[in-house]
Amino acid sequence: MARGLALIVDDSSTARIILSRVLGKIDIVSTGYATAEQALQQLQQGLERPDVIFLDHLLPGMDGFQALRELKRLPVTRDIPVFMYTSQGADRYVEEARALGAAGVIGKQIDRDQLYNRLAGILARQYSDVEAPTQSFPTVELDSETAPRPPAEQGRQLRRLTGRLSTLEIAYEEANDELRHFRQELAALSVENSHLQRQQRRGKWVSGFLIFGVLALGFMQVVQFTAIEGALLGIQAQFRDIEAVVSALVDLNGS
Template sequence: MARGHALIVDDSSTARIILARLLERADLTSQGVATAEEGLEKLREQAFDLIFLDHLLPGMNGFEALEVIKADPDLRHIPVFMYTSQSAERYRQDAKVRGAAGVIGKQIDRDQLLTTIEAILDDASTLPSLPTTDNIAGELIEKSYTRRLTGRLATLEVAYEETHDELRHLRQSMALMEAMHQENLDKQRRRLNWLALGSVAGLAGVVLLFSLELRDLSVVFDSLNGQLAVMQDIVSSLVELVEVERQ
């Protein structure tokens, strides 16, 4: 059975996946949402033991959501970690004043994050003591730089998986586009075939009409030839009469 259930509020799917996998190693289940508004709805629907809250979010930002959580008697006991790329000391102080349990950087070493979570889960009685928790999280995170490569490798791993998924979707889109293109080509071929058949039929009609016209012309020519023959006979008869009279 899981040791706890965490809510991850971050508009980056990559960041949510990375943190969720790290929490699995601490035997924590998690659920992710992309906005603070969705996170507040989840908090009122389900029970969570930890909250990881990004600062820059669409709509309500992280600090605004933190203030809403700490003002709610049913939610204020849940430790909230600002899960952000901001690391300035002033930001940490502002987060602490608003009730955050700590600030966790997104390039954190996974082993140190697990150590921080273990410290919180193993001493549940200290959860309401925000300054103590903040010291645990802040000091453990800020003082370690030797293993950041591990966290970055995790980022690359997730980025690779997302790229693989995007390539798969791209291949599917290209296959669909190719099928649509082939369908359009087939339609154009069929249209051209019909046009060719229509052209052949039209040409055949023209040839037929021309043949009929030629036949009519032949009849006319035959009639003219007959009339010319009669006229020649008449002329020949007249010539013969003239010669007879002269004799």
């Protein structure tokens, strides 16, 4: 049984997959959207109410802070905890995010101890009026930014390395998928290019026949013109012969 529902708003499918898998480790189901506008539309319809929202800062269209203001303005979403899920982690950014109502800032290089324990606190408060689900999150202080680190430093480092390896694995899978799609598109383009080449060859043949026809027609016209010119010259010669005969007859009559 799922312990909670998370909404992830990020235009990077890789970032959504990474966070979704991290949340899946503690049985939190997640849905994702590439833009804040899509997420707000679904939230306003009230089909599902997430227990927590993760919001990227740099988004197409409405950015993360604009979306955060809108989430805190709408009655249907104002009480839902919102974490900025972003690579921006400067103190000024964190302060501005909290001033706008964010529950905190989660980096793209996810600190799982910090994330799990914050979610444990959020889900515990949300299930305070009913039987709370059994939690199996790491038992460290809720606010890992101010609390001392647990002594198991090697275990934490191992978890971080595992998380980074998972990130690389997901990035590799997505790159492999994109490469496969690219190869498919390249194959389709190759087929289209072959078709165009065949059409070009046919066009060349047609053009060649047309040029040959035009040349043949021109040659025939030249031949016909030459023949006509020869006939005219023959007629002129005959007329000259007739004129000579007529002149001779006239001379004979005069004498």
